[in-house]
Each structure stands twice: as C-alpha cells, then as structure tokens.
Amino acid sequence: MSDNLRRVIKDGLWDHNVVLSQMLALCPAMAVTTSGSNGLGMGLATTAVLVAANVLVSMIRHTVSSQVRIPVFVVLIATLVSVVDMAMNAWLHDLYKVLGLFIALIVVNCAILGRAEAFAVKSGVLAAAVDGLAMGLGFTGALTLIGLIRELLGAGTLFAQASNLLGPAFAFLEVKIPNYGGALLMILPPGAFAVLGFLLAGKRLLERSLQARAGRVAGAAAGVTA
Numbered sequence: 001m002s003d004n005l006r007r008v009i010k011d012g013l014w015d016h017n018v019v020l021s022q023m024l025a026l027c028p029a030m031a032v033t034t035s036g037s038n039g040l041g042m043g044l045a046t047t048a049v050l051v052a053a054n055v056l057v058s059m060i061r062h063t064v065s066s067q068v069r070i071p072v073f074v075v076l077i078a079t080l081v082s083v084v085d086m087a088m089n090a091w092l093h094d095l096y097k098v099l100g101l102f103i104a105l106i107v108v109n110c111a112i113l114g115r116a117e118a119f120a121v122k123s124g125v126l127a128a129a130v131d132g133l134a135m136g137l138g139f140t141g142a143l144t145l146i147g148l149i150r151e152l153l154g155a156g157t158l159f160a161q162a163s164n165l166l167g168p169a170f171a172f173l174e175v176k177i178p179n180y181g182g183a184l185l186m187i188l189p190p191g192a193f194a195v196l197g198f199l200l201a202g203k204r205l206l207e208r209s210l211q212a213r214a215g216r217v218a219g220a221a222a223g224v225t226a
Contacts, residue, residue: 004127005126005127005130008127008130008131008134009130009134010134011131011134012131012133012134012135012136012137012138013134013137013138013141014138016135016138017138017139017141017142018111018135018138018139018142019138019139019142019143019146019196020138020142020199020200020203021203022111024109024110024111024114025046025109025110025111025139026196027102027105028042028046028102028105028106028109028143029142029143029146029192029196030189030192030193030196031102031189031192032098032099032102032143032147033143033146033147033150033192034147034150034151034154034187035147035148035150035151035155035157035159035160035161036144036147036148036151036158036159036160036162036173037095037147037159037160037161037162037165037166037170037173038095038098038099038147038165039140039143039144039145039146039147039148040140040143040144040147040159040162040166041092041095041098041099041165041166042099042102042103042143043136043137043139043140043141043142043143043144044136044140045084045088045099045103045106046106046109046111046112046136046139046140047132047133047136047137047139047140048080048084048136049077049080049081049084049106049109049112050111050112050115050132050133050135050136050139051129051132051133051136052080052132053073053076053077053080053112053115053116053120053132054115054116054119054120054128054129054131054132055120055125055128055129055132056076056080057073057076057116057120057121057128058120058121058123058124058125058127058128058129059125060072061120061121061122069117069121070113070117073113073116073117074107074113077107077112077113077116078107081103081104081106081107084103084106085103085104088103092165092166092167094161094164094165095165095166098165111135111139115131115132115135119131120132142199145199146192146195146196146199149186149195149199150186150187150191150192150195151186151187152177153182153183153186153191154182154183154184154185154186154187154191155182155187156176156177156180156181156182157174157175157176157177158173158174158175158176159173159174159175160174160176161174162174
C-alpha cells in the first residue's frame with residue numbers, strides 16, 4: 001500500500017474523523033445513538049453511500065463541467081441514498097423502522113458532498129474508494145462508540161437487539177449486565193452531548209500526549225546525532 005493511501009486511511013479514521021474532528025453529521029450522531037446497534041447500522045448505511053458516491057464522482061469527474069457539478073453530485077447522492085433506503089426497508093426492516101427519517105437525511109450529510117467535492121473529484125477511482133471507506137468507517141466507529149457508551153450507562157446492555165436489527169449473525173454481540181438499573185439521562189439527548197464532549201476532550205488529550213512524546217523522541221534523536 002502506498003504512503004498516500006495510508007495517509008488517506010489515517011485521515012478518515014482519526015485525523016479528519018467526520019464526527020470527532022470535523023464535527024459534521026452531528027444530527028444522526030446525537031439522535032440515533034441510543035444504542036450501539038443503531039449507531040452501527042446508521043454508520044454502515046452512510047459508509048455504503050460514501051464509497052459509492054466517491055467512486056461514481058471519480059469516474060465522471062472529467063465529463064461533468066465545473067458549472068453544474070454540485071447539482072450533479074447532489075442528484076447522484078440522493079439516488080444512492082434512495083437505493084440504500086429501499087434496500088434497508090426490504091432486508092433490514094426492523095432497523096429501518098428504528099432509524100426512520102435519518103436514513104433519508106443521509107442526503108444532506110455534509111461529509112458526503114464534502115468528500116465528493118474536496119477529494120473524489122480530484123482523485124482516481126481507487127483513492128476515492130479508499131477515502132470513502134476510511135471516512136465511512138471513521139464515522140461508523142464514532143457513532144458506534146457513542147451508542148455503546150450511552151447504552152451501557154443508560155441501560156446496562158451492549159448491542160441490545162442486534163440480532164433483530166442487524167440480523168441473526170450479530171447475536172453474539174449482545175451483552176446484558178445483570179442487576180443494573182441504568183441512568184435514564186444517558187439515553188436522553190443531554191446524554192448524547194455529554195458523551196460526545198468527553199470523547200472530543202479525550203481525543204484532544206491523546207493527540208497532545210502523542211505529539212509531546214514524538215517531540216521528546218525527536219529531541220533525544222537530535223541530541224544523539226549532535
């Protein structure tokens with residue numbers, strides 16, 4: 001794998017994470033993450049749209065003029081979201097009912113149009129696909145983590161009803177803590193904002209710690225060479 005693709009993957013998963021770095025798509029991040037299963041399902045649906053949109057935009061980038069490319073991209077993304085919406089309604093109906101309107105609102109997710117305009121339209125198909133996958137998985141990871149924390153503290157479960165929402169193959173993820181009543185606040189909207197705030201703070205602290213360690217290592221190496 002080339003260094004450029006490694007950089008694209010690192011950007012999507014960590015450095016430019018849609019939720020934890022760019023602070024985009026906070027509406028679904030706050031609204032649907034009452035459980036890990038919901039966050040995982042929403043993240044995977046968005047990832048599918050991201051990858052497909054990036055690939056298609058990269059393929060048509062030389063045939064669409066700059067004057068009309070934004071409307072073309074919006075129509076393309078809306079078409080893909082409609083396909084995902086119908087597919088989830090057909091094969092993941094229970095999850096479809098839980099996520100409801102937020103599946104259709106993937107159309108207005110700034111991250112999807114943003115990646116199409118900022119990356120896919122300037123890159124080859126492979127790089128665009130990797131970027132869409134990395135950004136989507138970073139988004140999925142953030143939503144799933146928020147959902148798991150809220151679910152664990154609020155209900156004492158992990159991936160509750162995963163077998164019903166995502167399919168029988170996900171039944172092994174279901175965990176329930178016995179004799180735990182839960183904290184209702186974490187399931188309510190204020191709990192989502194609190195969890196997001198702590199995750200943002202934790203990410204910033206970790207990044208500062210890593211930067212300081214890298215600086216000490218570089219300083220020590222410079223001293224040795226001197």
